Amino acid sequence: MAFVYAHAPLSALSMASSANGVAHDVPSVTLFQAAVLGVVQGLTEFLPVSSSAHLILVRDLLGWDAGAAEIPFDVVCHLGTLLAVVLYFRSDVAALIVAGPQALMGGPGEMPRLGRLIVIATVPLALTGWLFADVIERLRTPGVAAIALSLGAAAMFLAERMGTRSRVGTSLSAVEACLLGLAQAAALVPGVSRSGAVMTGALLTGLRREEGARFAFLLGIPAILGAGGRAAWTLGPTGLADETGILLVGFGASGVVGYVAVAALLKYLVSHTLNIFVYYRLALAAALGVWLVTT
Numbered sequence: 001m002a003f004v005y006a007h008a009p010l011s012a013l014s015m016a017s018s019a020n021g022v023a024h025d026v027p028s029v030t031l032f033q034a035a036v037l038g039v040v041q042g043l044t045e046f047l048p049v050s051s052s053a054h055l056i057l058v059r060d061l062l063g064w065d066a067g068a069a070e071i072p073f074d075v076v077c078h079l080g081t082l083l084a085v086v087l088y089f090r091s092d093v094a095a096l097i098v099a100g101p102q103a104l105m106g107g108p109g110e111m112p113r114l115g116r117l118i119v120i121a122t123v124p125l126a127l128t129g130w131l132f133a134d135v136i137e138r139l140r141t142p143g144v145a146a147i148a149l150s151l152g153a154a155a156m157f158l159a160e161r162m163g164t165r166s167r168v169g170t171s172l173s174a175v176e177a178c179l180l181g182l183a184q185a186a187a188l189v190p191g192v193s194r195s196g197a198v199m200t201g202a203l204l205t206g207l208r209r210e211e212g213a214r215f216a217f218l219l220g221i222p223a224i225l226g227a228g229g230r231a232a233w234t235l236g237p238t239g240l241a242d243e244t245g246i247l248l249v250g251f252g253a254s255g256v257v258g259y260v261a262v263a264a265l266l267k268y269l270v271s272h273t274l275n276i277f278v279y280y281r282l283a284l285a286a287a288l289g290v291w292l293v294t295t
Contacts, residue, residue: 041081081255
């Protein structure tokens with residue numbers, strides 16, 4: 001499968017430079033910067049606020065660039081968030097693995113059905129990343145992120161008021177799972193938010209908030225694995241013996257914060273709406289807009 005960076009710390013600037021034939025010879029980030037970026041990645045990977053928009057803002061405002069450690073730093077941060085969601089949903093993940101053969105053969109049961117839904121919903125992301133990678137990379141700008149944050153907030157606001165919140169994840173049909181997969185694929189545009197797009201779509205299908213979040217997080221496992229795998233595939237010899245500490249800090253920070261973010265959000269959604277994230281996204285979009293106008 002081919003994926004592009006839906007949530008990629010530090011990648012946009014170097015990819016753009018590489019595309020223009022400009023090599024990076026800048027110092028690596030410090031341990032403090034690695035910790036901050038790992039926290040941003042871990043927190044915003046799962047909250048419906050767009051990690052790509054936050055990373056664009058942090059990177060561009062502070063001028064941080066990982067130099068030679070850029071791609072491996074991206075890989076380990078993805079691995080950190082992947083480990084976080086796998087550990088939190090370890091029972092579900094184990095059951096899905098056991099149910100894998102039954103899922104492929106169309107067998108009955110909750111977990112085989114959920115496994116098929118996840119596979120169906122992953123296909124749009126893979127196809128979009130493969131067919132439109134160059135187009136999506138050109139969209140990774142603060143202006144696009146600001147617009148997407150605003151549109152995503154509006155969609156989330158409407159979904160909160162239109163959704164019945166009466167269904168569980170395994171009641172989704174194959175068509176609905178495909179539509180949620182399309183929502184996830186839209187999150188390749190910075191500012192959309194993968195988890196936010198899937199949760200918004202899940203609300204519109206009538207799922208309960210926590211059920212929509214659970215499906216979004218489980219659906220995110222192959223997505224995050226694909227993004228990290230793509231980054232690892234492009235990683236060549238980099239001579240990063242001196243960067244081990246930075247990579248470990250990024251991995252640890254993204255993993256620990258990601259786990260806390262998943263647990264806190266699921267608990268929050270049991271009795272709260274997504275409105276706080278609507279307001280936050282609008283505030284962030286406004287901040288990005290002001291920054292673009294004044295710089």
